[in-house]
Amino acid sequence: MKKECVGNYVKLNGKSYPCSVSLTMDLVGGKWKAVILYHLKNEQKRYSELRKEIPSATEMTLSLQLKQLEKDGLISRKVYGEKPPIKVIYSLTDFGKSFVPILEAITKWGNQVILEKGEFII
Structure with missing residues (x-):
């Protein structure tokens, strides 16, 4: 299993995301x-x-x-x-x-x- 998918979510600054791609897109997407x-x-x-x-x-x-x-x-x-x-x-x-x-x-x-x-x- 990939590192970013080991748990149910990843967390940054108190915010939870389903994976690191979701976190990245929140930061720079749109x-x-x-x-x-x-x-x-x-x-x-x-x-x-x-x-x-x-x-x-x-x-x-x-x-x-x-x-x-x-x-x-x-x-x-x-x-x-x-x-x-x-x-x-x-x-x-x-x-x-x-x-x-x-x-x-x-x-x-x-x-x-x-x-x-x-x-x-x-």
Whole structure:
């Protein structure tokens, strides 16, 4: 039996999951989390930069996903200044950086699918 399936569930931060795949998908799954992590993988960014790079995500969705990624420890949020306009910078934590090889594999696979079955639109 595989290690991740030895018991009835796995647990992280007080939350139970049926297996490690379920845990992983909770942390990085959905339409936008991996996309946000992808845009932060090489450098820290401000919220406005992420909005420009991910225009299909609504402001509310982007804000909620950033908060969830921060809560789960994948990104950090640093606030500079005390009065508006304040500067907020998002960056990957060490935990978030550990997901970069998976992001690169997802990107490679997606590019291969497009080359074989679709097309890049510029």
